[in-house]
Amino acid sequence: MTVSREPVEPVDGPPSRRSRRVARSTWKRRLGPGMALGGLATIGVVVSMFLSWRAAGSAHPSDIPLGFLFDDTTTAESPSLLLALIPLAFVLAVGAFLARAAAARVVGALGVLAVSGLFAFQLHEALDGVPGTGLSDQLDTGFYVAAIAGVAGLVSGFLPSGWTRRRSASVDDDTAAYEREFYR
Numbered sequence: 489m490t491v492s493r494e495p496v497e498p499v500d501g502p503p504s505r506r507s508r509r510v511a512r513s514t515w516k517r518r519l520g521p522g523m524a525l526g527g528l529a530t531i532g533v534v535v536s537m538f539l540s541w542r543a544a545g546s547a548h549p550s551d552i553p554l555g556f557l558f559d560d561t562t563t564a565e566s567p568s569l570l571l572a573l574i575p576l577a578f579v580l581a582v583g584a585f586l587a588r589a590a591a592a593r594v595v596g597a598l599g600v601l602a603v604s605g606l607f608a609f610q611l612h613e614a615l616d617g618v619p620g621t622g623l624s625d626q627l628d629t630g631f632y633v634a635a636i637a638g639v640a641g642l643v644s645g646f647l648p649s650g651w652t653r654r655r656s657a658s659v660d661d662d663t664a665a666y667e668r669e670f671y672r
Contacts (some may be wrong), residue, residue, distance in 0.1 A: 518650045520650020521647040522584075522593070522645070522649040522650065523585065523644075524644075526580060526583055526649075527581075528637075528640055529593070529597060529600075529640040529641030530637075531637075532633050532636060533573060533580060533641075534577050536549070536633040537570060537573050537574070539629045541569075541628055542611065542631075543626050543627065546628075548630070549569040549570050553565055553567070553569070554569055554571050554572060556569075557572075557603065557607060557610060558606070560610040573603065573634070576596050576599040576600050579599070580593060580600070583644075583645070584644070587649070589649070590644075590646070593641050597637075597638050597641030597644070598642065601642065604634050604635040608623065611623060611626060
């Protein structure tokens with residue numbers, strides 16, 4: 489709950505023995521560049537889950553085994569690449585919409601970049617023995633969307649998230665009341 493207070497005038501001189509300083513802080517949410525770019529990165533990762541990552545055969549992330557990221561000759565069929573992309577999209581979303589969670593955006597973005605990079609490396613290794621094919625010919629839109637979303641998420645982790653902190657300070661000075669009571 490946020491309580492609106494009148495601005496406090498600064499006190500001249502050092503506070504007396506009987507005075508105390510009371511500091512309060514509240515958080516106010518506003519849309520900052522880190523949150524906006526983190527939200528766009530999250531949307532990009534989610535969209536890349538529905539697009540094809542490889543041109544030949546129209547391979548969607550649900551068709552690509554997770555083991556392919558570590559072994560280009562894998563014969564595994566499951567689990568799919570979605571097992572890595574869905575949690576990373578969730579981490580990016582948490583980082584985009586929670587206060588002071590820029591580290592989550594960075595972790596999610598680094599994960600997406602790692603998945604994209606490992607996929608490109610293993611695809612290059614698999615295509616190395618096939619003459620006349622290049623990596624850029626085989627990568628499709630989903631890969632590029634995920635890679636761009638990873639870079640955008642990484643950049644968003646270093647931008648202000650949009651949460652502002654309001655600080656108010658007041659000095660309760662009961663010295664005057666004490667002196668009036670003492671000298672009566």
